[in-house]
Amino acid sequence: MTESSTVPETTRQYHLAKRPTGEPDMDCFDLVEVPTPDPDANEVLVKTLYLSVDPYMRGRMRDAESYAEPWDVGEPMRAGVVGEVVESNHAGFEAGDVVVGNLLWSEYTAVDGGELTSIDPDAAPVSTALGVVGMPGRTAYFGLLDVAQPKPGDTVVVSGAAGAVGSVVGQLAREAGCRVVGFAGSDTKTEWLTEELGFDAAINYKTTEDLGEALDDATPDGVDVYFDNVGGEITDAVFGQLNVDARVAVCGQISQYNATELPTGPRKLGTLIEKRARVEGLLVGDFAPRFEEATERLAGWVADGTIQYRETVTEGFENAPDAFLGLFEGENIGKQLVKVGERSA
């Protein structure tokens, strides 16, 4: 066993206190203190440096059959974590290694080494393993390039464009020779998109009266590809502008996740006939055999400045629920992270 730094006797975790009805609030989260686990054979004790909060977690709080098991009430919630190995009973890791994995909302987690991936802390800030070169980046990569299949000259529209996934989608589309238009929820965000990320236009959906008209102005040649993270009224507006043979990649529907009744809206299938359009839902996990390809390319693009990124970092493990709830208010620019601990020197 290797060991480094002082491991505290107890560790804080968030457990799911109850399932939310509609918008989750602080009553859904239970901050508990448990004995720091001892790693078993083949296990590694990981100190959390960064914890990822993501919109998909709203689905895990629901007691409904889905592509993944729901979280159990009274049990720890799960999250993407970048951490430092502090004790290792696994041959592949030693104390001081920086790793990424799907762990717990916890300051320390013991986990089988087989569930962890080492990351090179000198290649890029370690937090990017949860964002631009992590799951959100890969989601953008496969969702845009494999599902939506943009061609040079296409007009690509992205909702949630200033988020962790959307901001990468837009830059990949720009690199693919497309005209790129983004929807985002503040002027700070839309300026970032157009002035720094090379979007051709961006629409602040919170201050725009008529989304359809604004989109019409921004997409004079119509919409060939729509990458949807948001759903609802933004998506209704985009469906009105689809070109023949348009492709819609449905990645997220954050505007609908807190609905207490089955959300309704215009029936859109008729549009698909007229436009021979294709709408396809995607989960990044289906592309697992090709994660390495995506990670390598994304890391290269980040290293050479082709892809820029931002992170919104909330300090302190105890503030993780706040960071999560802020996603539904659009408080983050780029990837929303929680900084939980510091690397040992």
Added chain:
Amino acid sequence: MTESSTVPETTRQYHLAKRPTGEPDMDCFDLVEVPTPDPDANEVLVKTLYLSVDPYMRGRMRDAESYAEPWDVGEPMRAGVVGEVVESNHAGFEAGDVVVGNLLWSEYTAVDGGELTSIDPDAAPVSTALGVVGMPGRTAYFGLLDVAQPKPGDTVVVSGAAGAVGSVVGQLAREAGCRVVGFAGSDTKTEWLTEELGFDAAINYKTTEDLGEALDDATPDGVDVYFDNVGGEITDAVFGQLNVDARVAVCGQISQYNATELPTGPRKLGTLIEKRARVEGLLVGDFAPRFEEATERLAGWVADGTIQYRETVTEGFENAPDAFLGLFEGENIGKQLVKVGERSA
């Protein structure tokens, strides 16, 4: 010029009298008598034997940009027609030939011979060129095999299953080794589907209280392919049963065509994420380069009894609007035709 039979001096046509609001009625149709046209150079005068009425025509009555030009008010409406050549100024046709083409709601039409296709009146009843081996059959062929891509063992659900398109879809799916479930609007129809066409189950949506429950019973392994001709509540029920990687071919939305307000319903995009499902609209015209392939195969299957068909034939040109309006009530089993004239001996 070749000429046969006596051509009357006048011919009856239906013109679009006004654009309908909501459900079309007889006031939308103007029965007019015009001089029978003289064919110009390269033109052929065609006597209508069978006229096709189809749900898509509702879209042509609307003054809206679409994949095809809307019909003009005060002008003749268009239709698929099987007819007999009575005069020909085109080298490819002579009097007595049986042809199919996109002509007018008219007893006689003069048209450039290049727009007509000869059919062999001895191969199959000539009316089938408007149905099972015509546009509806080809729509089923390309929509199912190319867009929805069924695999042996898949469960395929078809709405409007007893219609001209749906009845072929179901039989092709059966041949492709799938479990086939159809929605139709009468017990006569559902019995035809299960007892003669080899559907594994059929649901009478007009007499079934809970469509989702009925579908759940009929699709114990969920739905891999949905071929949608109808939309609305049937489609809502099917989306609830989609399997991972399901494919939805959107061919028609007849339940929505007469809506006076933008039809609304459950927002379904979230389902597509969870199920990584693909929804794609189709127009048969996009497959024009492969029409011959489809027609030949369909004709072969009809000839050897693999594919069965029914036709609902309304007698008399003047009754064409009734036949059209009946489509929205589901009065037809199989292809709805209007018999307008007899072949000369």
